[in-house]
Amino acid sequence: MTIQESGTARPAGRPRSEKAEKAIIEATLDLIGEGMGVSELSIEAIASRAGVGKTTIYRRWSNKEDLVVDALATLKAPVPPLAGTSVRDDLISLLDTMRSEAGNPRSRCVINIAMSEADRYPQLMERFVKRAIEPRKAAMRDVIKRGIASGELRADLDVDMGMAILTGTMMWHTKWGPAGDLPADLAERIVDAALAGMTP
Amino acid sequence: MTIQESGTARPAGRPRSEKAEKAIIEATLDLIGEGMGVSELSIEAIASRAGVGKTTIYRRWSNKEDLVVDALATLKAPVPPLAGTSVRDDLISLLDTMRSEAGNPRSRCVINIAMSEADRYPQLMERFVKRAIEPRKAAMRDVIKRGIASGELRADLDVDMGMAILTGTMMWHTKWGPAGDLPADLAERIVDAALAGMTP
């Protein structure tokens, strides 16, 4: 009751280790990024990888799902800044962000989770979609609507279908395309192909 | 050495039950179709679901992967007969097969496996791709090439990119589209949108 009167009262005793918390979340993201499904994640594996006792994990999160939600929440927003000059360029930026993320082990978490755990953890997915998927969709929707308004895109274009084509084609390549890294010009080729269509 | 001289000699003793074998494979496909990943499949769960002893499974397959491969191999070829009248109609047929399969619990196996287990079981995927994916790709490739030759599609069209657009867009809908059943005219709308492109 002498000093430290300011702000929230610090609880007595040894404070929780920030470092341990970081290590736990890093370990969780590492494992997910390596392709491990949420259902196969084990607290023991996370603790071991993080160099931490299980106690330290259970003291902070009461179950695996809460931990995964918090871990995914630390991934930063995935929407790149858009030049706004042409719709084509902005679409390429959006898709190229997806492409580069496919090679980044940390961002790969987003893809792996979205791909594999859709049905099994609905509440996790709900929060996850809201945080990681919706911002991308909103950004792309804005660009497409802007293109329709400016005349760069056809007036009768189905916005949602356009988004599905662009996103779905890139997702297809990340998952079933030729093995190895995605070619640097993939986003550009997808956008140009989708814009041009297939008929003469 | 009296009768039954024809063909392969029947081994002595009680023959293996065809019914049990069927039940095991059905149970396996059921579980996969319900969204269970290969890594979460347990022999005990399969045996229980099939109403069969574990012995009966291990007598036939030495490990889970072999069983899954055999189970998936029983799924019949997924390529529909094509009318061959117009490229547009044939593409719609191909995509609509994918759409209807998304609602069929048995065929859903194909999607779930392809989505989730790509990395983890490479040899399983190899055989699986060869059997279930390649025939579809070949069929679609033929249709697109035919369209290019006939002038229905642009001469400079990238065949692989066209396939990625059509397939990827349908896959996107099956996984992340609005909840519930896919609309009956989805294949038609995708094909028309992809053919027309997005520019005026």
Add this chain to the structure above:
DNA sequence: CCGATACGCAACGGTCCCGTTTCGTAAACT
């Protein structure tokens, strides 16, 4: 009938993970 094999079932020892508890130690406070 008899030998051989498959069947379903139950039990085995072993491994992995669960969520909890105990222990000795470390780091903050009064």
Add this chain to the structure above:
DNA sequence: AGTTTACGAAACGGGACCGTTGCGTATCGG
């Protein structure tokens, strides 16, 4: 110094599966 809480490590009882084995029964050929 003394209190309080967090730490990593280890161990607990419990559960799910593993792959195997033994059991009594069923179904084939000879």
